[in-house]
Amino acid sequence: MKAVAHLLALATIFLAGCSDLSDGERRAAASMALSRLAPPPPDPSNAHADDPAAAALGATLFFDQRLSRNGQVACGTCHVIDRQFQDGLPLGRGIGTTDRRTMPLAGMAWNDWFFWDGRRDSLWAQALVPLEDAREHGGTRAGYAHFMQEQFGERYARIFGPLPDLSGLPAEAGPFGSPDEIAAWNRLTPEQRDSIDSVFANIGKAIAAFERSLAHAETRFDRFADAIAAGKRPEGNAALSAEELAGLKIFLGKGQCATCHTGPRFTDGSFHNTGVPPAAGLPADSGRAGALDEVEADPFNCLGPHSDSGPQACGELRFMARGEGLVRAYKTPSLRGAAARPPYMHAGQFATLDEVLDHYARAPAAPAGVSELHAFPLSERERAQLIAFLKTLDDPTGP
Amino acid sequence: MKSVQRLALVAGGLAVLAIVAFLGLRGGADRPAGPAGPPAATGALYAVVLEPQQAMPAIGEMKDWVLTLRRPDGTAVDGAAIAIDGGMPAHRHGLPTRPQVTADLGGGRYRVEGLKFSMGGRWELRFDISAAPGPETVTVVLDM
Numbered sequence: 001m002k003a004v005a006h007l008l009a010l011a012t013i014f015l016a017g018c019s020d021l022s023d024g025e026r027r028a029a030a031s032m033a034l035s036r037l038a039p040p041p042p043d044p045s046n047a048h049a050d051d052p053a054a055a056a057l058g059a060t061l062f063f064d065q066r067l068s069r070n071g072q073v074a075c076g077t078c079h080v081i082d083r084q085f086q087d088g089l090p091l092g093r094g095i096g097t098t099d100r101r102t103m104p105l106a107g108m109a110w111n112d113w114f115f116w117d118g119r120r121d122s123l124w125a126q127a128l129v130p131l132e133d134a135r136e137h138g139g140t141r142a143g144y145a146h147f148m149q150e151q152f153g154e155r156y157a158r159i160f161g162p163l164p165d166l167s168g169l170p171a172e173a174g175p176f177g178s179p180d181e182i183a184a185w186n187r188l189t190p191e192q193r194d195s196i197d198s199v200f201a202n203i204g205k206a207i208a209a210f211e212r213s214l215a216h217a218e219t220r221f222d223r224f225a226d227a228i229a230a231g232k233r234p235e236g237n238a239a240l241s242a243e244e245l246a247g248l249k250i251f252l253g254k255g256q257c258a259t260c261h262t263g264p265r266f267t268d269g270s271f272h273n274t275g276v277p278p279a280a281g282l283p284a285d286s287g288r289a290g291a292l293d294e295v296e297a298d299p300f301n302c303l304g305p306h307s308d309s310g311p312q313a314c315g316e317l318r319f320m321a322r323g324e325g326l327v328r329a330y331k332t333p334s335l336r337g338a339a340a341r342p343p344y345m346h347a348g349q350f351a352t353l354d355e356v357l358d359h360y361a362r363a364p365a366a367p368a369g370v371s372e373l374h375a376f377p378l379s380e381r382e383r384a385q386l387i388a389f390l391k392t393l394d395d396p397t398g399p
Numbered sequence: 400m401k402s403v404q405r406l407a408l409v410a411g412g413l414a415v416l417a418i419v420a421f422l423g424l425r426g427g428a429d430r431p432a433g434p435a436g437p438p439a440a441t442g443a444l445y446a447v448v449l450e451p452q453q454a455m456p457a458i459g460e461m462k463d464w465v466l467t468l469r470r471p472d473g474t475a476v477d478g479a480a481i482a483i484d485g486g487m488p489a490h491r492h493g494l495p496t497r498p499q500v501t502a503d504l505g506g507g508r509y510r511v512e513g514l515k516f517s518m519g520g521r522w523e524l525r526f527d528i529s530a531a532p533g534p535e536t537v538t539v540v541l542d543m
Contacts, residue, residue, distance in 0.1 A: 259490055259518060262458070268517040269459060270495045315461045319496040319513025325486070372491040 020245055026228050028252050033225035034218055037264035040109035044309035045302045046124050046205045049212060054159050057152065058210030061203060066147065067131060069138035070095055075130070075207065078102040084337050084398065085214065090279070090348025094136035099282045101348045104341060107265050107334055109212040112316045116330045116346040118271060119291035121317050122307075123211055124204035125300040131203070132176040140174030140181050145199035160202045164195035197299065201306035216265070216336045217395040224392070240392060246382070247389025254376045255360070255386060260332045266393065271329035275364050275371030279347035286368065287346075288326040296320070327369030337398075339390040353390060357383050438524075442537040445528050446471055449511070449539055458519055458543060461496065464511040465504070470532060475507025479530035483511065485523045485538075494524075516543045 021029065030036070048054035061067060062075040078092040079085040085105035087093070092102040100116055108114070114126035130136035131144060148156050149163050156163060169192060173184035185193070223238035234240065240248065251257045260268050271288040278285065295317070300306055302314035311318065330346045344350040350359065361383075363373035378386070437450040448467040456462035468476045481500045486493035498514040516522055524539045 259520070262518050268495075270517040272492060315513055316496070319461070319498055319515075321493060321495055321497045323493055325493045370491060 021228070021249070025249060025252050028258060029225045029248065030229035032221075032258075032262070032264055032266065033229060034216055034222040034264050035226055036229075037110075037216075040212060043109075043122060043124075043208070043212075044313035045122050045307040046208055047308035048159060048202075048205045048209055049124075051159065051209055053155075054206045054209035055213055056210075057155050057159060058206035058208065060152075061207055062210055066151070067137055067139065067144060067203075068095065073137050075127070078136075079105055082398070084341055084395075086341055088341060088343075090343050092136070094130065094133070095138045096135035098133070098135050099279075099285070099347060101343070101346055103333070104337060105211055105214045106216045106336065108214065110265055110269070112269055113271075113295075113331060115291070117288050117291035118331060119294045120298060121295055121301050121314075123208035124201065125298060127204040127207040127211070128200060128300055131200075132174055134176070140172045140177040140185075141200040142170055142173035142181075142185070142196050144203055145169075145196045146171060148199055148203060156199075156202065159206070164198060166195065166199075169196065194305070197306060201300055204300065216334075217397060219336065219393050219395060221389075221392040241388070243385050243388045244392050245389075247385035247387065250378075250382055250386050251389055255378070256374065256376070257335075257360075257386075261335050266335035267332040269332065271326055271331055272372050273325070273327065273329045273366050273369045274360070274373050275366035276328070276330070276345045276359070277349055277364075278367055279349050282347060285347075286327050288329040288331075289324075289369075292320065292322055292326070324369065328366055329369070335390060336393050337395055338393065339387065340394045340398075353387050354383060357386055438539045438541045440537050440539045441471060442535045444470065444532040444535040445476065445530075445537050446473075447526055447528075447537045447539055449524070449541075452510070456515075459515065459517055461513065461515040464498075464514050466500065466509045466511050466526070468507045468509065468528065468530070476530050476532065477503065477505060477507060479503075479509070479528055481509060481529075482527040483514075484525045484527070487518070487520060487522055489521060490518075494522075516541070519543050 043049040062079075065072055065074045065077070067074060073094040077094060078087045079102060080087050086102045090101060092098040092100060103116070108123055111123070112118075112121070114120040114123060115129075120126040120129060131139055132141060145166055146169075149166055153163060169188070170184040172181050173188065173196070174181055175185055176182075177185070188196075220237055220240070224234045224240050227234035227238045251261075260270070260272055262268050273287070295301060298304065302309060302317045303311055307314075338344075339353060342350075342352055344353070344356045350356045357378060360373060361376055361378035363371060363375035365371060437448055439446070439448040441447070446469045450465050450467070452463040452465055466481065468479055468481070470476060483498045483500070484494070494515075495517040496513045496515045498511055500509045501512045502510040504510055520543060522541045522543060524541065526537050526539065528535050528537060
């Protein structure tokens, strides 16, 4: 009888190790391990995307506050280096306050679209927008071109070739500046504008080359998923607690979180209306639907004159989806490190993960368009389990 | 008596192992339904087969596909105007891109560009076809 008891005990241990997750759950978890992430796709629109010299110049520019109207705002002002390159605020603050939550930057090289609404189609085109936004850096592209010539002329020339002749061009001019600066921009010849635009585009390409190097860190979840994928029992700090495991099952199961938060980056990179309420005090915001014409008309897009690729590399732009389904649709953010960076949503509408999960469980009607969410029952205990699981996606070495 | 007990133990152990093996191997319900052949559908006027031009693209990968259009009797249909729409009905969202037929390759074959599936699961692709036999919408279901 003692032997039977031993055998049953052994079988129980074996079963506990193997059957906590179903086959499908094990496959899904394994597919989300960081080790399964392919190298970043090339960006043919930026010939310098993987040039270390361009990345080094980009890193310098990223932290240089002189690239702003008041000399106090750099990319790194909102994309804070020791805070996952975000600022922890509901709305980003440069010279003024923006109407969007600052995004973290790890894994940006894998994105097809940039900003919450995808109003730019490359990392380098994205990097240019805040430089000219009056609420962010607030400068003009003519000013930035002169700055590059004065401060980084040699480095620029070694990477991008000789600077165009900028002599005689106004110190400040651009399509988004003050009325005087816009007038100065409009007085320039197309060739002069193109000279300034080419230097401006290369600033973006250098910053993008730097940002492409910002990768996700391995987390406890990744060690767990690697063990599962190898058919091993996760041990030590690769093991998830019963609470975390229960959270993973909700994440993959009735929560349907993995529908959009899928793959090693925990995002499908696409746009969805999840019925997120508007943020108080901000202008009307139609999300992806409101960004389509802008990205199509952007002179710095993949099909534009400053792109280094032919149209064959511009599939995302050429075959861009349109339609009513994109009203108030926003980009699925990665959940890696998300537990450590409240507040949440595109304008910081939710202060805590509890609020986020309550929203998803309740699935209220969207303020405009149609929410893709389905309501599901989520007890307080299950909510805590889901949050415990999300914390396994935090970088163990960082905030 | 002892040997009978041992036999019972061995039998019991084998039964447990069989259960474990069964639990480990089952999971058909969890497994994504893999298509037996390329995605296809037949309407009253047209039969449609959709095949990736090269290897089956991964989730999130934009690749060219070839659509083959025939009458139900197998005759190839050339010169058709084909519009493409679709989405994931279970998730209430459309396609992440706007795929288009960009070339009539002849022999009832058409190149489809811009098709991308951004997540695993069941997708519907609706082909609005206009050609000599008449207009018809044929819906193809794909499990990614």
